[in-house]
Amino acid sequence: MKLTSKGRYAVMALVDLAKFNNINPVSLRDISLRQGISLDYLEQIFSKLRKKEIVQSVRGNQGGYVLNKKAKEIKLTNIFDAVDEKVKTVQCKKESKKSCNGKSTKCLTHNLWDELENHINDFFEKKSLEDLVQDNTERRI
Amino acid sequence: MKLTSKGRYAVMALVDLAKFNNINPVSLRDISLRQGISLDYLEQIFSKLRKKEIVQSVRGNQGGYVLNKKAKEIKLTNIFDAVDEKVKTVQCKKESKKSCNGKSTKCLTHNLWDELENHINDFFEKKSLEDLVQDNTERRI
């Protein structure tokens, strides 16, 4: 059970972006340098973030990215969802509530994994980008 | 962020074992059939569970496994720990609290991932095997 780099990087990059998101767009190159994340990889990640309207791009020289919503309105859920970082505890599909592992009844632990998924997702739904930026600057002082 | 089969199977198998753990040891063959888990794979898993003293083995004909503690005293944490299902949110080592990704300061999101890890581990520490068995039988009635 581990978080992937993609999800981790997405959050790191967005916190960085939120911090430097004053007047000018922030270039991926800057984020790459500050956070130590490969530029090519960042481009993949931001492409997804843009498609989900979490950021906006500004093309051309002096371009970059800006947040597309207020930091308060961007939750971890949104970020993870955008980059396909899903919480998956179990194989069985959500829709077919009845059958797990091909059997006609739910597996013995089905409810447990559901509960765990909810527990984790709750955490992600409560945390906003703003929380993270604040938490970060507070602790630096 | 997903749970591995090893962890999932370990819990499923132990719930099964706890349910049928009356007088006689339960054979892996039975668990394999009931839960649809490969026998060879189960053997690997139970080998680890035995080394961590969660189960006891009874060799020979009519042998099998029995719980080594009361179901109430076996927490999810213990099970996951035994089969190396760890919650890992971040690369940086716990010990070197100071440096993430080779830099001298913590990464922007370090505290977040710590918090997440704790959140998940709390869940695992609270759930016992007994809870799972009860939850399961209750819902069947």
Place this chain on the structure above:
DNA sequence: TAGATACTTGACTATTTTAGTCGGGTTTAT
């Protein structure tokens, strides 16, 4: 005591996922 049942151990392997890289674009400020 033979045979069956079941645990024990370690090595091996196919598949999938992850974490990128690479090469070629297009857009726009200066």
Place this chain on the structure above:
DNA sequence: ATAAACCCGACTAAAATAGTCAAGTATCTA
């Protein structure tokens, strides 16, 4: 014009996962 930046799809090496397989050893029962 040109450099800085975004844009996009294909490719790939490495790691992790989810097993399989083979060759045991122990113990019960007939």
